[in-house]
Amino acid sequence: WVVPFSVPGRGSVMVERGGVEDLVKQNDCGGAAECVLYYSLVEDSGQVTYENFLLLDSPKLAATLGNPQLRIQSIVQKAVGTFDLTIVGFTPAPFTWLSFKAVSPTDPIVRFSRNGFLYTPDMPVTLTLYGPESLTIADVNSRTVIRSLGSIS
Numbered sequence: 748w749v750v751p752f753s754v755p756g757r758g759s760v761m762v763e764r765g766g767v768e769d770l771v772k773q774n775d776c777g778g779a780a781e782c783v784l785y786y787s788l789v790e791d792s793g794q795v796t797y798e799n800f801l802l803l804d805s806p807k808l809a810a811t812l813g814n815p816q817l818r819i820q821s822i823v824q825k826a827v828g829t830f831d832l833t834i835v836g837f838t839p840a841p842f843t844w845l846s847f848k849a850v851s852p853t854d855p856i857v858r859f860s861r862n863g864f865l866y867t868p869d870m871p872v873t874l875t876l877y878g879p880e881s882l883t884i885a886d887v888n889s890r891t892v893i894r895s896l897g898s899i900s
Contacts, residue, residue, distance in 0.1 A: 767803050779804040783839045785867055800865040802841060815840035817866060817893040828880045830887050833873045840866040840895035847876070848890040855879040866895065 754760050767779050776782035780803075787798035817836040824830050834843075843866045847857045857878035866872055876887060 770803065776803075783841055783865065783867075785839075785865060800841060813838060815843075815866060815868075815895055817843065817895060819888060819891060819893070820871065822884050822887050824884055825875065828878045828882050830876045830878075830882070830884065831873055832876055832887065832891065833871050834866060834893060835868075835871050836866055837868060839868065843872075843893065843895040845874070845876075846892045846894070847878075848892060850890070857882070 750762050752760055752762050765773075770784065771777075771779055771782055774782065782803045784801040784803060785798070786800070788796050790796055815836040815838040817834055817840060820833045820835040822830050822832055832845075834845075843864055844862050845859050855878065857876055860875035860877070861872075862874075864872060876882075876891070878887075
């Protein structure tokens with residue numbers, strides 16, 4: 748569902764109007780707890796300048812979306828200790844985050860370029876993991892954990 752629109756410089760415009768019930772019906776969600784409204788602002792050049800999401804019901808109920816079966820589709824080493832990970836899954840997953848399993852208390856800390864996001868099946872997420880020089884693709888693959896509200900039981 749795409750609603751193209753133009754906004755004059757420093758202006759605003761009504762893009763869509765309706766209630767939650769209308770959105771749920773229009774998009775055959777089943778109910779407000781099973782729907783996530785994702786929106787982005789894309790310039791004519793195709794560059795995304797803003798993106799966000801809105802739960803149509805209580806965040807507590809977002810877990811009813813079910814397990815999105817998120818997984819790492821690919822890992823590409825960009826530099827020593829730096830890897831791009833592409834995440835894919837089957838259903839929308841609000842509040843998705845990644846962690847890295849430590850093997851011992853002395854393991855160096857890794858960080859992700861982005862953490863805490865909405866995953867949508869039609870838009871794979873690529874983010875970067877920054878770690879120590881000794882980190883390998885096998886380490887990244889076996890020790891990265893992907894979670895979302897729907898994957899927690």
